[in-house]
Amino acid sequence: MTDDDTPGSDPDDGDPPRDGPGSPPEGGRPDTTPTVTCARCDNTWVLDYELDELRVGNRALERFALDHRRHTGHLPDGVTPWLVDCKQCPDEDAFLSAEPARRWARTHARHTRHEVQVVSPEGDPELVDRE
Ligand SMILES: [Zn+2]
Numbered sequence: 867m868t869d870d871d872t873p874g875s876d877p878d879d880g881d882p883p884r885d886g887p888g889s890p891p892e893g894g895r896p897d898t899t900p901t902v903t904c905a906r907c908d909n910t911w912v913l914d915y916e917l918d919e920l921r922v923g924n925r926a927l928e929r930f931a932l933d934h935r936r937h938t939g940h941l942p943d944g945v946t947p948w949l950v951d952c953k954q955c956p957d958e959d960a961f962l963s964a965e966p967a968r969r970w971a972r973t974h975a976r977h978t979r980h981e982v983q984v985v986s987p988e989g990d991p992e993l994v995d996r997e
Pocket residue numbers: 904905906907934938940941942
């Protein structure tokens with residue numbers, strides 16, 4: 867006996883199913899998908915796209931932060947990456963620590979002879995050029 871079986875005529879009703887039918891596969895990625903919030907955007911993102919589609923692994927947060935900055939002009943909450951920005955070409959990247967940021971800058975400068983600006987989370991810019 868069904869007492870609440872209204873004929874479904876509204877396709878946008880209720881919760882849309884998450885992508886992929888059925889239950890998520892077991893043994894996939896761990897259940898610790900990082901999330902990022904941004905007060906300015908008043909939004910929260912789960913970094914499953916970065917993990918599943920871009921396959922950037924532990925760089926998901928850096929990837930997201932850089933994409934967010936590229937598209938919105940600001941960084942999400944709690945993300946204070948080292949930013950590297952070439953002065954002479956559109957190349958740029960973001961890292962969560964100084965060492966890979968400086969390595970990127972040195973490598974880029976070495977190969978392209980471009981000057982690269984490395985900006986620390988505190989906002990102190992330093993210039994890396996070919997040695
Ligand atoms: Zn934002």
